Amino acid sequence: MGLTAFLPLSVSGCADLSSLPLSPPSVAPATQPAASLKVDASQIPPMYRRLLAVDLPAVVRVAMARNLDIQEALQRVEASRGAYESSVGAIFPSITPNVTALGIEGAISNPIGGIELATKTFIPAAVAIQWIINPGQVAYDIVASKRRLEASAQQEQAVVLETARVAAVQYYDLVLAQAHVSVARQTMNEAEELLRIERLRLKTGTGLPADELRAEAALAGARQDLLTAVKGFYDASVTLTVTLHLDSTVMLAPQAGTMKQTTLVREDLPIDDMLVTAVRYRPDLEAVRTLWAAAQADQGATVWGGVGPQVQAARTFLTPPPAHAIVDTMYRQQKYVATGGFNWSAATFGRIKSAVANVKIAELDLDRELDQVGSAVVSAHQASLTAAKLIPIARQQVTSAEEALRLTKENLKAGTGLTIDVLQAVDTAEQAQLRYATAIIGYNQSQINLLAALGLASTAE
Template sequence: MTMSHPLNLRLWRSLMTLGTSVVLMLPFNWTANAQTAPSLAPAPWSKTKKVNPLVGGSSLDTLLLPDSQFDEKILKDSPLQNSLSQELDSDISLLLAKSLDKTPSSDKRTNLIQNFKNKPSTTPVNNSELSQSTSTGAPNRDKAPAPSDVQSPAESPSAFPAPDSLSPSAQPATFPAPTSQDSLRLPKNPAPNNLNSSGNPLLFPTKAREVDTNIRQAITLNQAIELALKNNIDLQKANISLEVEQANLEAARSALFPTLDTQFQFSRDSSPSTELNNALITANNQTLLPQFQTPLQNEQSTNAQGNVQLTYNIYTGGERSAQIAKAEKLVQNSRLQIEVIAEQTRFDATDRYYALQGTDAQVAIAQASVEDASQSLRDARLLEQAGLGTLFDVLRAEGDLATANEALTRAIADQRNARRKLAQILGVGQQVELTAADEITEAGNWNMPLDQTIVQAYKNRAELEQQLLQIEINEQDSYIALSGIKPKVDFLADYTYQNNFDNSVGVVDGYSFAAKVTWRFFDGGRAFAEARKAYRQMDLAQSEFAKQRDQIRYDVEQSYYNLISNKDNISSTRTNVRRFEEALRLARLRFQAGVGTQTDVINAQRDLANARGRFLQAIIGYNQSLNSLQRFVSNLPDNNLFEVRP
């Protein structure tokens, strides 16, 4: 082999590059820990520059991070007693900034293929160049021309818009990450008013332009919770039900006061037959004495009568007090139901928001996979043109690129579905499309141990309080049923006056007082049957209380363990992303040098895409587990129900 030949010289340089990379790998040593998978321990002389683990193009030096020391500290201490790493903020923001920039959609589609050309070259990068590229956020890349017929996701026919239209249109909000103490408070920055739906619940669109999503708004998590609490229909119905129960309570309390009834009647009696008889008598009896004629002519009468009656139930056999107590418990139960719906609404809105963040990250990961597949296709074609590769390798690379494009299309569809689900739970207008403005990062810490968390959930959950109230309501129903066979004492007072305007007697009046006692000795067993029914309902409420208590403990423990698992996985999956990035780089070097296969490159790309997905899933899973834990404990941060039991 002569070194003067251009192809041989290139092969020699590639082999030297591969040999240098293998030598640089020697200072790594594997360390095992009982609580996590093996991690890479950097050599003392290695660099400590941090890079985005989700963006390709990292060199070997940039993989030697000081995070191993941080990971060991996480493993030694309790996983829920330490603060979370803040590195993920920059990692995810760099990823989203790379794949979801603000270029117009047409420019994005045109320039996406240019990103494929700007992949790292196979020649080693010295430390000074690496430091400069890392500090600027974009490593030095060779301007090797890409093949003209490489099909990028932007060039492939698709019904989806450009990636820039799938990303938040505003910069990420600067809200601090919510913790268990402030995650449920009202946001300082309210949501825009143009996102609310119409106030008419019966209004529905009849034209296509009325459902066209021409309003795109990026919102924060706190704004999403605010919109959900404002527009949730179930919460509005629960508030109406509370007003109904409050009215029923006022009606029940009215039995504590006596009733006062008044009646007034004015009448004038004059009939045609009476007038006719008077006329006949007057005509036929002109000779009658005057003292007999006057009564015959005065058959018409004018009367006024009034009545005032006071009634009070002195004793009702316990029915009145039981009705009032039952109405009070129903009001408390309605308030607790509002609390249950509000907590569930917060949970649903937060969960949908995290799901949208996950789909945004999956789109970015799919775009990175397309870039990696395009780089592999470019390398395969260059090797084929140089006579060092085969057509089979090119076909494999083209198929892998097509598969990556399909995954990107599915990720975009999932992103759109997640946006619609978020809009549905928030109840925004028909023309609104929502995007996530918050960065993907850990939502906070949970500082309570498991046993204290379980006890706090028992104290805070409104569902348990509702079952206790249901027991008391059924108890009052038994009192109401038994009052039907108990004596009842009523007091009545009556005053009546009457005035006849046709005589000289004037006004006459009178009054009366009465006390009435009624006692039903036998009702066919109806009262006892209703009482037994109430007792059995009390037993059912007690059983439901025990079931709810056990379910609450299970939910708390499940969310708690998932929180620990996802927190540990964040550190391990971050390391795995860097490992697979390095494995992909070495696989490409081997393939370009002619000592590796295209299958190795494709497998390395697939492993890297899976590692990136697991890393994002660990973050999203951690946030969702924390959200579930907050829901299953509820009433944070004040830990107070509407009605606190002694």
């Protein structure tokens, strides 16, 4: 039942969507969840020289202004506009100005009616206007190029939305990487404190050498984990700088503050409405539809170019020839010529066959894009639902793990606990904190992906 509203559009591939509302629907919830994640000021040393603190709005703004994919998409629109203007220009005749030097030597008539041997040079300036057109082919070429111009503009919109989505997701990856570093540093501090306690117990005769060695091993592992987490943070920063077209030696870090669980698409929105919305508002899908129409126009242009009539006309304007009498037959000018006819070739059948196949390929591309749009919506929606269920469970895990760690430390100090218990409690608390951060960040990422899958990312604040 969830696909009943989606199937009629996907089967037809090019169903008339004009009856659907033009303004994007509101999918935002009335209230926001209360869960949040504290983002501390970065204590990670810069990779080289500079550190730049950024937040999500700043990342999106910079991506819109500097991203190379967006700039390339804009140039593709200009290229398509040039092709469209060229196809329109094919309607008009071409103008060919030229200058010709004409030298004549031999028997030449003179003004008094006689003939004499002489050499004459004549340099006429001429302008030729030529018009060669296949009306049907030109008309279909204009339609095809117009459709491709529209498709390039729609693809540019899709690139903008995808760039914003990628930049936002990568920003959250950066936040998660910093959370990994923070937890790894906290774990290292816990390991250092545990090692201090074990050495103190060993000096007082209440500890065991094995416990000290175990604490040293745990500290060495924590230091390795911290270095690995810092490297992961550096990688996330470099990835984001590429999207923003910034210097990769500049280390980006999330601004300190509180990152809230943010719902962009309300949870009670039916999947039917989501699918229909995506089919209507995804600019990349609209671009594929437009390219399908362009392929149909190309087919018409190929048919008319092969079997349709052609018209040729030419008119020449040049200085009059030096003819003074009827006997000056060597000086003649062709003023104009007009021809109408056909140019039939056996190669036309192959071109038409290729054009028909290209239309079929465009239809398959449209069906494939529809499948991808539907799967993207369903996948993002399920990811969002799963993350929403994980957050309260992860929060409870953090509360329990931190309390268990506190009690285990007290037991160790009181002499009723073991070092191995503390190490296990530290590891459990670390995993709980990472799970909670991953749940909130994953939820926000899934909401961004869902909004982008619906084609409504531009409506988000």
